Amino acid sequence: MTYWALNAIFLAVIVVVAVLARRRLRWPAVGITLAILLVMTAVFDNIMISVGLVAYNESLISGAFIGVAPLEDFAYTLAAVIGLPSLWVLLERRPRA
Numbered sequence: 001m002t003y004w005a006l007n008a009i010f011l012a013v014i015v016v017v018a019v020l021a022r023r024r025l026r027w028p029a030v031g032i033t034l035a036i037l038l039v040m041t042a043v044f045d046n047i048m049i050s051v052g053l054v055a056y057n058e059s060l061i062s063g064a065f066i067g068v069a070p071l072e073d074f075a076y077t078l079a080a081v082i083g084l085p086s087l088w089v090l091l092e093r094r095p096r097a
Contacts, residue, residue, distance in 0.1 A: 003072035021086035045069035
């Protein structure tokens with residue numbers, strides 16, 4: 001299974017959760033957070049890969065890179081930034097009437 005195939009499973013779940021929460025999410029805040037964390041992911045993933053802390057099976061990646069970080073690595077940031085706030089609004093307690 002390639003990294004994109006694995007990402008597709010997680011991202012499909014995130015899409016469903018985000019669609020359910022779409023009206024209650026603060027999308028501008030999600031967008032700003034996503035931009036910041038994608039930059040941080042690019043910086044720190046490149047550092048971790050460059051020093052040999054993380055390695056990828058070359059046959060399982062797409063070959064598209066940002067620096068030395070494979071593009072697939074950014075899907076986890078996307079999933080976290082959209083998935084966690086979506087779950088938060090869907091699972092929040094509502095006052096009892």
